[in-house]
Amino acid sequence: MSNEIQQFRQPATDSSPRFEQDTRTDERQTGDAVLRLQNVTKRFGGATAVSGLDLTVRDGELLTLLGPSGCGKTTTLRMIAGLESPSEGRIRVGDTTVAGIDGFTSPENRDVGLVFQEFALFPHLTVAENIAFGLDGSDTERVEMLLDLVGLTGYGDRSPTDLSGGERQRVALARSLAPEPDVLLLDEPFSNLDVRLRVEMREEVRRILKETGVTAVSVTHDQEEAMSISDRVAVMYDGQLEQVDTPERVFQQPRSRFVASFLGHASFVSGRVDGDTVESGLGPISRASVDGLATQYDGTRVDVMLRPDDVVARPAREAEANGRAVHRRFLGPTVLYRVELDSGDTVGCMHNHDTEIPLNEPLRVELDVGHDLAWFPSDADRTADSE
Numbered sequence: 001m002s003n004e005i006q007q008f009r010q011p012a013t014d015s016s017p018r019f020e021q022d023t024r025t026d027e028r029q030t031g032d033a034v035l036r037l038q039n040v041t042k043r044f045g046g047a048t049a050v051s052g053l054d055l056t057v058r059d060g061e062l063l064t065l066l067g068p069s070g071c072g073k074t075t076t077l078r079m080i081a082g083l084e085s086p087s088e089g090r091i092r093v094g095d096t097t098v099a100g101i102d103g104f105t106s107p108e109n110r111d112v113g114l115v116f117q118e119f120a121l122f123p124h125l126t127v128a129e130n131i132a133f134g135l136d137g138s139d140t141e142r143v144e145m146l147l148d149l150v151g152l153t154g155y156g157d158r159s160p161t162d163l164s165g166g167e168r169q170r171v172a173l174a175r176s177l178a179p180e181p182d183v184l185l186l187d188e189p190f191s192n193l194d195v196r197l198r199v200e201m202r203e204e205v206r207r208i209l210k211e212t213g214v215t216a217v218s219v220t221h222d223q224e225e226a227m228s229i230s231d232r233v234a235v236m237y238d239g240q241l242e243q244v245d246t247p248e249r250v251f252q253q254p255r256s257r258f259v260a261s262f263l264g265h266a267s268f269v270s271g272r273v274d275g276d277t278v279e280s281g282l283g284p285i286s287r288a289s290v291d292g293l294a295t296q297y298d299g300t301r302v303d304v305m306l307r308p309d310d311v312v313a314r315p316a317r318e319a320e321a322n323g324r325a326v327h328r329r330f331l332g333p334t335v336l337y338r339v340e341l342d343s344g345d346t347v348g349c350m351h352n353h354d355t356e357i358p359l360n361e362p363l364r365v366e367l368d369v370g371h372d373l374a375w376f377p378s379d380a381d382r383t384a385d386s387e
């Protein structure tokens with residue numbers, strides 16, 4: 001593991017009071033557990049791909065496994081599907097153990113459906129025949145109902161080869177939903193679609209899953225996709241779960257610097273806890289706006305996490321300036337500036353595209369937040385900005 005990665009990883013298991021009530025798996029969700037992974041580990045030869053995973057997915061929930069390439073997402077999905085068997089641990093679907101010390105249920109005997117990246121439709125069968133494939137006997141009424149559900153009424157007699165990417169994905173989804181699986185697994189379901197269609201299909205797939213009420217687990221390395229479709233996001237790194245929580249909480253209250261940085265741009269501003277404030281290079285930050293900063297941190301240094309929209313910069317006279325923009329990245333609707341503070345910290349600062357901030361000129365940089373800020377115990381050796 002590289003030094004940079006270790007720096008991110010260390011605070012994940014922070015023993016500070018702020019994390020005492022947090023469980024790595026957010027068990028506050030209600031509803032019956034439909035899928036349960038208990039201490040699941042997968043080794044390939046000497047290499048551990050997935051390590052000690054505990055995860056519960058509840059009835060009707062859409063949970064997304066999110067993480068960088070090689071973190072073990074697909075292996076986890078394949079173990080749930082029965083395409084791989086765990087080296088250790090147990091997987092339960094409903095009340096049935098499908099993998100574990102007491103046995104292994106083959107994929108076709110699990111009530112689990114799988115939507116592949118490439119959709120895997122049979123080109124020699126019609127759309128209706130593809131959908132009916134997993135059903136016992138032909139059930140025309142159900143096929144028609146599914147075509148209607150996925151917005152393809154009247155497409156039953158077509159060949160999948162005559163369909164657009166988005167339409168093929170709808171057919172693949174309908175086919176996987178046809179046998180009414182207890183759990184539907186989606187492996188990078190949008191990766192074969194162009195950017196515009198991807199955004200449209202995210203909404204569509206979520207609508208369809210919610211309409212059927214199926215419990216679903218999806219896999220992606222795209223944080224925007226994970227946050228936009230999921231009820232909960234399970235962030236993985238190096239075979240382990242870093243945090244399982246609602247999209248809002250993983251974004252606003254990340255449990256580790258890795259999660260903070262993977263879920264979007266994150267800057268870390270160093271400050272000293274002093275009474276009701278944290279004294280930082282951006283001036284005093286009200287302690288009340290720093291999420292759960294316990295008294296044990298009085299007098300210590302902490303790193304407050306900031307998103308680019310938490311910070312505003314404006315040109316200022318030298319006397320009141322506290323930083324300079326050193327880099328500008330045009331993103332279309334917005335511009336992301338990298339601002340070096342006089343304190344030595346670097347922060348990302350987002351402005352509307354029509355607001356021009358001069359580079360290398362004195363700036364007054366201030367906080368502009370309406371929510372609690374996440375923080376991490378300070379580590380002088382750690383790099384300050386994740387860009």
Ligand code: ATP
Pocket residue numbers: 044048049067068069070071072073074075076221
């Ligand atoms: P990606 O987003 O690139 O698909 P991932 O998060 O899905 O990545 P996995 O495919 O689960 O990651 O792989 C996790 C680790 O296990 C990787 O190091 C990978 O090389 C390894 N791995 C996966 N499948 C096998 C296999 N059949 N044999 C050996 N190693 C494997």
